[in-house]
Amino acid sequence: MAITVLLTVLFRGPIFRFFISYHHSSIHPENLACPAVLQQELDKWARQYPEATLADKIQFAQTITAKSLNFVNHPTSSELEQMIVNGSAHCVGYARFMVVCIQQLCKTEFEQQQLSISRARGRLHFMGFDLHRLFSSPFWKDHDYVMIIDRAQPQVLGYDPVLYDYLDVSSIKLTDWEGKIEE
Numbered sequence: 221m222a223i224t225v226l227l228t229v230l231f232r233g234p235i236f237r238f239f240i241s242y243h244h245s246s247i248h249p250e251n252l253a254c255p256a257v258l259q260q261e262l263d264k265w266a267r268q269y270p271e272a273t274l275a276d277k278i279q280f281a282q283t284i285t286a287k288s289l290n291f292v293n294h295p296t297s298s299e300l301e302q303m304i305v306n307g308s309a310h311c312v313g314y315a316r317f318m319v320v321c322i323q324q325l326c327k328t329e330f331e332q333q334q335l336s337i338s339r340a341r342g343r344l345h346f347m348g349f350d351l352h353r354l355f356s357s358p359f360w361k362d363h364d365y366v367m368i369i370d371r372a373q374p375q376v377l378g379y380d381p382v383l384y385d386y387l388d389v390s391s392i393k394l395t396d397w398e399g400k401i402e403e
Contacts, residue, residue: 237393242365242378243350244342244394250319255301258288262324274326274335274370278379279390281321286385289314314381315339315364322368330372340367340378345395365392 228235254262265280266272272280289309297303298313300320309317322337341364344351352361366379378394 232387233389233391236383236387236389237391239347241345241393241395242340242342242363242380243345244340244367245362246341247367248339248341248364249336250316250323250339252300252316252320254320254324255304257304258284258300258321259324262321266325272325274331277322277325278368278377281318281325282379282381282384282390284321285314285318285381289317289381289385291382291385311364311382312339314385315366318366318379318381322366334370334372336369336371338367338369339364367394 261284265284269276269280288307289303290307291314292308292310294310296306296308296310296313298309298316300317303309303313303317316339319337319339326332326335326337341362343362352363355361363380366381368377368379369375370377376394378392379390380392383389383392
């Protein structure tokens, strides 16, 4: 029993990605101003880690998002300044916060040309079953997450900052994106 629990905890990311997939319905490019207090923290990290890879930057963006916000399951502001003051957000706010962090950390000309960093909206599926069908509240009709199109690799990366905050699962499985990366 203890070994099963230990293995489940250790492999929660691969287990989650095996059973749960994200089906996109829309993409929302964000071009938001970064609040000064957040910009200072991002700049400080960037100075400390000038050779950081994209993976390092994403990891830090997830960490600072989780540190800065707490999830609420009711309507609340998704404006960055308000989220920083209140310390709370729903999935839209979490995704917007993380997108802004990654955009601010990926400022080189190469990164800006090769990366498309967006908030995506979609539905979660458990082995093909749409989980959102289980809820009648409009609040749970869909879910927002972060999608990065990396044209240099080429690949599409998915991140759910709420999932990272509560389960420490760093990446998600996106469906319907194979072969659809713009060159």
